Each structure stands twice: as structure tokens, then as C-alpha cells.
Amino acid sequence: MTTITQLKCEYRPNPLGIDITTPRFSWQMQSERRGARQTAYRILAASEPNRLHEGSADLWDSGKIESDQSLHIPYAGQKLKSRQRVYWQVTVWDETAQASASDRAWFELGLLQRSDWQGEWIGAALTGGPHTTIPAPYLRKSFQLDNDIKTARLYVTALGLYACSINGQPVGEDVFTPGWTDYRQRVQYQVYDVTPLLRQGENVIGAVLGDGWAVGYVAWHSRQQYVDRPRLLAQMEITLTDGRTFVVATDRTWKHQFGPLLENDLLMGEAYDARLELPGWDAPGFDDRRWLGVELFADPGMLLVATNGPTVRRIHEMKPIGEPVDKSDVQKKRYIFDLGQNMVGRVRFKGSAPAGTTATLRFAEVLNPDGTLYTANLRTARATDYYTFKGEGQETWEPKFTFHGFRYVELLGYPGPVTRDTITGIVLHSEMTPTGHFECSEPLLNQLQSNIVWGQKGNFVDIPTDCPQRDERLGWTGDIQVFARTAAFNFDVAAFLTRWMQDVADAQTEEGSIPPVVPGVDTSFMNDGGPAWSDAAVICPWTLYLCYGDRRILENNYGLMSKFMQFIVEESPGYIRCAPEYEGWPGFGDWLSINANTPRDLIGTAFLAYDANLMAQIAAVLGKKDDANKYQSLFAEVKKAFATRYLKGSPLPIAAAPPSEVRQRMDRADAISRGNLKAVDYGPVTSEVFNTDLFTPTQTAYVLALHFDLLPEALRPLAVAELVADIERRGMHLSTGFVGAPYLPHVLSDNGRLDIAYALLNQTTWPSWLYPVTQGATTIWERWDGWTEENGFQDPGMNSFNHYAYGSIGAWLYSTVAGIEIDPAQPGYKHIILRPQPGGGLTHAGGKLKTLYGELVSQWELGNDTFEWTVVVPPNTTATVYLPAQKEGKMMMNGQDITGSVHKLEAGKYHLIIR
Numbered sequence: 081m082t083t084i085t086q087l088k089c090e091y092r093p094n095p096l097g098i099d100i101t102t103p104r105f106s107w108q109m110q111s112e113r114r115g116a117r118q119t120a121y122r123i124l125a126a127s128e129p130n131r132l133h134e135g136s137a138d139l140w141d142s143g144k145i146e147s148d149q150s151l152h153i154p155y156a157g158q159k160l161k162s163r164q165r166v167y168w169q170v171t172v173w174d175e176t177a178q179a180s181a182s183d184r185a186w187f188e189l190g191l192l193q194r195s196d197w198q199g200e201w202i203g204a205a206l207t208g209g210p211h212t213t214i215p216a217p218y219l220r221k222s223f224q225l226d227n228d229i230k231t232a233r234l235y236v237t238a239l240g241l242y243a244c245s246i247n248g249q250p251v252g253e254d255v256f257t258p259g260w261t262d263y264r265q266r267v268q269y270q271v272y273d274v275t276p277l278l279r280q281g282e283n284v285i286g287a288v289l290g291d292g293w294a295v296g297y298v299a300w301h302s303r304q305q306y307v308d309r310p311r312l313l314a315q316m317e318i319t320l321t322d323g324r325t326f327v328v329a330t331d332r333t334w335k336h337q338f339g340p341l342l343e344n345d346l347l348m349g350e351a352y353d354a355r356l357e358l359p360g361w362d363a364p365g366f367d368d369r370r371w372l373g374v375e376l377f378a379d380p381g382m383l384l385v386a387t388n389g390p391t392v393r394r395i396h397e398m399k400p401i402g403e404p405v406d407k408s409d410v411q412k413k414r415y416i417f418d419l420g421q422n423m424v425g426r427v428r429f430k431g432s433a434p435a436g437t438t439a440t441l442r443f444a445e446v447l448n449p450d451g452t453l454y455t456a457n458l459r460t461a462r463a464t465d466y467y468t469f470k471g472e473g474q475e476t477w478e479p480k481f482t483f484h485g486f487r488y489v490e491l492l493g494y495p496g497p498v499t500r501d502t503i504t505g506i507v508l509h510s511e512m513t514p515t516g517h518f519e520c521s522e523p524l525l526n527q528l529q530s531n532i533v534w535g536q537k538g539n540f541v542d543i544p545t546d547c548p549q550r551d552e553r554l555g556w557t558g559d560i561q562v563f564a565r566t567a568a569f570n571f572d573v574a575a576f577l578t579r580w581m582q583d584v585a586d587a588q589t590e591e592g593s594i595p596p597v598v599p600g601v602d603t604s605f606m607n608d609g610g611p612a613w614s615d616a617a618v619i620c621p622w623t624l625y626l627c628y629g630d631r632r633i634l635e636n637n638y639g640l641m642s643k644f645m646q647f648i649v650e651e652s653p654g655y656i657r658c659a660p661e662y663e664g665w666p667g668f669g670d671w672l673s674i675n676a677n678t679p680r681d682l683i684g685t686a687f688l689a690y691d692a693n694l695m696a697q698i699a700a701v702l703g704k705k706d707d708a709n710k711y712q713s714l715f716a717e718v719k720k721a722f723a724t725r726y727l728k729g730s731p732l733p734i735a736a737a738p739p740s741e742v743r744q745r746m747d748r749a750d751a752i753s754r755g756n757l758k759a760v761d762y763g764p765v766t767s768e769v770f771n772t773d774l775f776t777p778t779q780t781a782y783v784l785a786l787h788f789d790l791l792p793e794a795l796r797p798l799a800v801a802e803l804v805a806d807i808e809r810r811g812m813h814l815s816t817g818f819v820g821a822p823y824l825p826h827v828l829s830d831n832g833r834l835d836i837a838y839a840l841l842n843q844t845t846w847p848s849w850l851y852p853v854t855q856g857a858t859t860i861w862e863r864w865d866g867w868t869e870e871n872g873f874q875d876p877g878m879n880s881f882n883h884y885a886y887g888s889i890g891a892w893l894y895s896t897v898a899g900i901e902i903d904p905a906q907p908g909y910k911h912i913i914l915r916p917q918p919g920g921g922l923t924h925a926g927g928k929l930k931t932l933y934g935e936l937v938s939q940w941e942l943g944n945d946t947f948e949w950t951v952v953v954p955p956n957t958t959a960t961v962y963l964p965a966q967k968e969g970k971m972m973m974n975g976q977d978i979t980g981s982v983h984k985l986e987a988g989k990y991h992l993i994i995r
């Protein structure tokens with residue numbers, strides 16, 4: 081039996097309010113049958129659900145298409161207009177010529193033209209200042225409906241954040257809407273089906289406006305980076321059962337008042353005085369005569385765009401793992417709760433106290449040795465919430481417009497009693513389907529995997545951020561560049577990162593450079609991220625293409641990528657990028673490496689070569705033959721330049737001193753990256769590969785040269801040996817930073833040193849992936865030495881305990897330990913490469929991955945003299961399995977003898993054994 085499920089439109093089931101007018105359809109075939117695959121499909125699209133039949137589908141009938149394509153098929157029917165809802169359905173023919181029809185699905189367009197918007201931007205009369213906040217304005221509008229409601233939509237956005245309610249009921253489940261974009265260029269709106277919230281008679285729509293990114297503090301900058309105060313733009317379109325239509329839009333007839341939400345800021349926290357609540361303010365029958373009129377604002381003129389990706393939601397709840405610890409002193413009651421997990425979100429607080437009592441909630445990722453909160457690493461983020469009781473029995477409160485990164489919560493000034501139930505952790509992140517699961521016989525590695533997943537949850541909060549706790553939380557391009565591949569194993573991040581690529585396009589400068597953080601904030605901040613950061617512009621779309629088979633992400637970003645390539649080529653005389661004499665920003669180097677200094681120009685040149693190589697492949701995918709040739713020769717040129725400059729026997733170039741302003745910034749970055757790390761001398765380094773007159777070779781230098789294919793064939797074994805020697809000289813430790821670490825294990829396992837890759841993976845002394853795990857870490861640390869027995873905490877100026885960059889080891893766990901790899905020739909797991917490489921003392925390991933085709937499984941177990949491997953190949957895909965190299969063993973597949981270690985498999989479940 082074949083069934084067709086998982087109907088998605090632009091990666092989401094039934095998206096409400098998109099503005100992609102040729103959205104793409106995907107579906108999954110479910111079947112237990114060996115070799116199940118699609119041979120043809122037919123899509124019907126109609127304006128009414130009951131018209132989804134041959135002959136009556138009024139919008140599109142694709143006809144029967146002989147094809148096995150089941151992902152990303154673009155709508156190609158009647159031109160669509162604003163607000164249009166499209167129902168669709170697909171019929172799939174399988175390899176037995178059996179036809180199966182899916183259930184129906186739909187998508188609905190938002191407002192495509194600016195002229196569709198009738199509302200005006202409104203807000204309160206009060207503004208704060210660069211360091212002064214205002215209470216959150218409460219806005220309301222009452223209106224009458226004299227018949228039953230057929231349908232109603234709310235189109236809404238804000239500068240700042242909004243939380244809407246209708247007749248006392250919250251609208252939707254989104255948090256931190258409208259999300260973060262560069263508001264100078266675009267702001268997203270959301271669309272809600274509010275039909276069930278309305279009724280005949282008086283109705284009230286309410287909105288509370290928060291500061292968020294547009295108005296509040298952003299990173300280390302002051303407030304008001306984009307706009308001086310929060311503003312709302314909303315439009316409710318209602319159709320009554322009698323066919324009449326009404327629009328209730330933001331205009332001068334709305335009213336506002338200030339209420340209990342005295343202060344709100346994403347970084348600083350929230351202050352709420354329940355005595356100032358306005359009971360019934362967003363419901364009919366409320367007396368708003370003493371409310372004030374609203375201020376109208378001119379249209380700021382940025383683009384209003386639909387939300388084509390996920391929004392932030394409350395994902396789950398966490399309970400403290402034990403009773404709170406009493407740390408009260410003579411002055412104050414003080415309790416510390418441990419949620420057992422470094423998480424991102426906020427807490428719901430429950431208690432009762434006399435009116436006017438204020439309880440303070442503070443947050444920290446780790447504790448000081450004396451059991452108090454360690455908050456020094458939050459820098460200027462106050463991360464503190466205040467709740468003032470109204471004194472009416474049991475009161476429950478959860479902030480609206482803030483989030484913190486924490487495992488520990490301190491409750492201060494609450495008279496009690498307190499129990500585990502006093503607080504509940506609310507985990508917030510962008511809604512993403514969990515797709516991956518990795519597990520093995522080593523509990524420390526399983527904890528590492530869990531830490532990676534939690535690092536991803538906490539830093540996929542509307543945009544991909546570096547960290548969730550201190551006064552930063554920015555879209556650092558380098559961090560997501562190194563983590564994207566791992567991210568795509570753990571969760572479906574396609575729509576999330578596709579949306580962020582739009583922000584990258586917005587942030588690109590006239591010259592073509594890509595800033596270090598996206599969305600852009602303060603324009604006086606740097607506009608070039610430098611090597612490995614700005615290159616996210618090429619690497620992220622390519623990664624999405626590989627993981628999801630999405631060609632459009634390449635098409636849509638090809639202009640951006642080409643312009644970026646032109647910029648870096650122009651800035652790289654003789655194809656050396658960021659040479660010492662370069663006057664621009666040469667980048668952050670191998671950020672947070674340990675006692676190893678890889679020249680910035682070597683990193684720059686290596687990434688220029690890598691980009692050229694990827695661009696050649698991208699151009700080929702898009703059928704741009706000339707471009708593919710052009711980038712292929714660029715790759716060859718850069719490779720030549722790399723060899724001439726960095727490899728042994730090269731003439732020593734004369735390096736001029738860089739300009740002093742850039743020099744100063746480089747020195748500052750270097751000092752931050754070393755922190756309080758004491759330099760260790762590993763003795764003189766000799767090399768037959770690199771020119772040691774120019775620089776001291778580092779692990780990262782070898783890793784980039786090998787991984788990006790920059791060495792003559794003959795030098796590769798030597799480079800591998802020297803890399804291994806460096807690792808051994810350091811007592812089997814890595815020295816790589818953000819740039820080298822992600823590739824290091826791949827380079828070792830791809831070049832015959834799986835043993836060393838596993839030795840590094842299993843290393844438990846620092847620097848290593850497992851050291852933090854042995855110290856009880858529940859997320860990935862920013863630094864290898866965030867805390868060590870020898871030196872205690874690293875410099876609090878840069879010491880996050882929740883940074884995903886070093887979590888990039890996750891891709892190696894899935895691809896090499898579990899053995900799940902992509903075939904770039906048939907991306908998106910259309911053809912799967914399965915090649916587990918057991919080692920490191922593991923007795924079993926495995927990965928499961930919900931690909932867009934269905935669930936893929938690769939799980940192995942080592943017995944005394946057996947290797948047993950369970951493989952599930954999803955319908956409509958094929959796989960090539962590589963049995964791990966063994967001496968003449970007896971091999972069996974599903975009970976049948978087999979020979980040879982490479983086999984092509986069709987969809988189905990397989991059990992393989994080597995004895």
C-alpha cells in the first residue's frame with residue numbers, strides 16, 4: 081500500500097499568509113514495499129476544496145507528469161492574487177503503476193501590494209531615550225458586527241513587538257512577532273485566521289506593544305537602533321455570513337493606555353506590576369473613556385513582507401530538578417532553582433504575597449563556586465524580571481517580551497514558601513521539526529549530542545545567533561556558516577535559513593561585501609565580516625541545496641553570491657586575500673583557537689579558493705556553463721597562488737604593515753580570542769609542506785589546505801602526517817578555533833586517520849569536545865576553556881556557555897560515526913551514501929534522519945566477531961552502502977550471502993551482517 085503524506089508548501093504544512101506567488105509543493109510517499117518509488121505525479125489546484133477533481137480544478141492541473149520528483153515542484157497555474165487561498169492535492173503513481181491520491185492541503189497568500197494595506201502606523205505619544213524605556217502601551221479598538229461571521233483574517237505587524245488579543249483571547253501562539261529583520265529595509269507581517277474569536281455584537285481587538293529589536297537594546301548598542309518607540313500596523317478583514325465585508329484597521333480611532341507592563345526589553349528583562357492591571361481591557365463592555373488617543377506615524381517606507389518561515393513559539397516546559405536551595409540572608413529571602421539544563425526562554429512564576437511585594441528573578445548559566453549566580457558573562461544584559469503582586473491569592477506570571485539564557489534561576493525578595501512548583505521554565509525557539517537522532521554506546525558522546533541540540537534550540541530564536549544570554553545575541557555569519565550542516569541534521573532548518581538568507585541579501589553592501597552580523601544593526605559597525613564570516617553567503621545556500629535538494633535557494637541567491645565573489649576577488653591582489661598589506665578588515669582569524677595562530681591571509685586565501693570551487697558547482701547546477709568554467713579557473717588560480725605563497729620552497733613575500741586602525745582592531749580581536757589563556761611553547765616546528773619562514777604551521781592550516789583541496793597530490797600524505805604530529809605533540813589535543821574545528825575530524829577520517837579523529841573525539845581533557853561534558857555542561861561552550869580546573873572561568877568579557885559553533889562536530893557524528901552522507905549529484909538525500917566508520921571503542925551507534933523523503937536509518941552494532949547494520953532507505957530514494965573494510969569476512973544481507981563491500985539499494989529495510 082502506498083500513501084501520500086506530509087504535503088508541504090514552501091517547507092510548511094498549510095502556510096497561512098505567504099507572499100511567494102509560485103510556491104513549491106513537496107510530499108512524501110509512505111510504503112513498506114521494497115523499491116517503492118514514484119514514477120509520475122499529477123497536481124490539482126483549485127479555489128474551492130470541492131473542485132479538486134479532474135476537469136474542475138480551476139487554478140491548475142499539471143496533467144500526469146512522468147517524473148520521480150516529489151520535492152519543490154513550483155505552482156504553475158493561474159496567476160494568484162492577494163488573500164487567495166489555494167487548495168491542492170497530488171496523485172502519485174508508484175512503480176507498480178498504482179495511483180494514490182493525497183488528502184488535500186492548502187496555502188494562502190498574504191497582502192501582495194502595499195496598496196492592500198489600509199491601516200496606518202499607530203502608537204503611544206510617549207518615547208523613551210537611548211537608555212530610558214517606556215511602559216508598554218496597550219492599544220484597543222471596539223467595533224460592532226451585526227451578523228454571524230463567515231471568515232476573518234488579521235494582517236498585523238509592528239516596529240517593536242506585538243501581542244494581539246480579540247475579545248480577551250490571545251491571537252495565535254507566536255512569540256516575538258513580527259521577528260527580526262533589518263527594519264530599515266523590510267518588516268514581516270503575520271496573518272491569523274481569527275474567525276472563531278469574533279462574534280455578533282461588540283468586539284474588541286487589543287494589542288500590547290513591546291520594544292524588541294526595533295526599539296530596545298540590541299547587543300552592546302543603546303536602545304532605539306531602528307525606531308524611537310513601538311508602532312503597530314494592523315488590518316482585520318471580516319466577511320459576514322450575509323456576504324458583507326468589513327475592515328478594521330489601525331487608525332486614529334484606536335485608543336491607548338499604559339498598564340502593568342512597566343518595562344520590557346529582550347536583553348534587560350521585564351517589570352510587571354499586577355496592581356496596575358486593566359481587567360477586561362481587551363474585551364467588550366470595558367469603559368475606555370479615560371483612555372488616550374493614539375499617535376499616527378508616517379509610513380516609514382520599508383517593505384512589508386509576509387513571513388515565509390517559522391516564528392518563535394513556546395516549545396516546551398521544564399521543571400526544576402530538585403527543591404530550591406535556600407540562600408537567604410538577613411536582608412533578603414533568596415532561593416536558587418536548578419532546571420538541570422541550560423535553556424533559553426523564560427520562567428512562569430507562581431506565588432502569593434501581599435499587594436506591593438516585588439519578587440525579583442535573576443538568571444545564570446552557571447554558578448560560582450559558592451553556589452551563587454555567575455552573571456559576569458552576561459556583560460550589560462541585566463536579564464532580570466520583576467513581578468509586583470496585587471495581593472489577590474495565587475498569582476501566575478510569565479513575561480511577554482523578553483528571554484534569557486539560563487539553567488539557574490534566583491528568586492529574590494519573595495516571602496515564600498517556595499517549592500519546585502514555584503517556577504516553570506518555558507523553552508522558546510523558532511518552530512522547527514526535529515529531524516535527527518544520534519545515539520551511541522558512549523554516554524559522554526550522547527550528552528555531547530544533547531548539548532549540540534540544546535545549543536541549536538537556544539540560538540535559533542528567529543535568526544541564527546551566536547549566543548542567547550549576554551548583550552550580543554547577533555546573527556554572526558561565521559557561526560552559522562560553520563554550524564549549518566549540523567543544524568540541518570538535527571532539525572528541519574530549510575525555511576528558517578532560507579528566510580535568513582533574505583536578511584543576508586539586505587545586508588550586502590553596494591560593493592558586495594557581507595557584514596559580520598545579519599540582520600544589520602548599527603551602520604557604523606563593520607560592513608565586511610572577513611574570511612569564514614562573509615563566506616556564509618556562498619556556503620549557507622550551498623549547504624541548504626545539499627541538505628534539501630533546493631535549487632531555488634541557489635537561483636535566488638546567485639546574484640548576491642556573484643557580487644560577493646567579485647568583491648573578494650577585487651580585494652585580493654594576486655589572489656591572496658587579506659594579505660598583511662590589505663587595508664580592509666582581514667577577519668577574525670581562526671577565532672578562539674588555542675595556542676595556535678593561523679595567518680589571516682592563509683585563511684582568507686583558502687576560503688577564496690573554496691568559494692570559487694563551490695561557485696563552480698553552483699553555476700553548473702544552475703546550467704551556467706560559462707560561469708562554471710570561470711569559477712573553475714579561478715579556483716585553479718587561487719590554488720596556484722596559495723601554493724606559491726604558503727608551501728615550502730616559495731619565495732618569501734615582503735609584508736607591509738597594515739594600516740593602524742585595522743591593526744588596532746585586529747589586536748583587540750586577538751586579545752579577546754586569547755582571553756586569559758597562558759601561551760604554551762611546543763618547541764620548534766619543522767615542515768616539509770608549509771613555508772616555515774613565513775609562518776608556523778597550525779592544525780587549521782593543514783585542515784584548510786587538505787579539506788579545500790589546495791595541495792598537490794604528492795604533499796597530501798605528508799600534510800596529514802604533520803597534522804597528526806601536531807595533534808600528538810599537544811598530547812592528543814586540538815588547537816583549532818571556529819574555522820578549523822568543524823573540518824578537523826572530516827579531514828582525519830577522509831585521509832586515513834580515523835583513529836586520530838576518534839582519539840580527539842574521545843579526549844576528555846581540554847581543549848576537546850568532551851571536556852565541557854565532563855564538567856557537567858548541558859550546552860556547547862563558546863570557548864574550549866570557558867572554565868578549567870587550572871584557570872577557573874575564562875575572561876567574562878567573552879565567555880558564553882551556549883554557543884553552537886563548536887557543536888559543528890555533530891555533522892561528523894551523523895556522517896561518519898552513523899555514516900549518513902549526501903550525494904551532491906542527487907542532493908536532498910535522493911541518493912544516499914551510507915558509510916559508517918566504526919571506531920573509538922564504540923560498540924554501537926546510529927542515526928535516524930527524517931529526510932524530506934521520509935525516515936532514513938543507519939544503526940550498527942559490533943559483537944565479538946560481527947558487525948550488524950540496520951538500514952532503512954526511504955521510499956523514492958536509493959542508497960549506496962559501503963560496508964566497513966574488513967578482512968575476508970562472511971557478509972550477508974537480509975539472510976542472503978553477499979560479496980563485495982559496496983551495494984546499491986532501493987527503498988526498504990535491510991539487515992546487513994559481517995562475520
Ligand code: BGC
Pocket residue numbers: 546547552556558559668671883
Ligand atoms: C561572537 C562570535 C563571533 C565573534 C566574531 C563574538 O563576539 O560571540 O561568536 O563570531 O564575535 O569574532
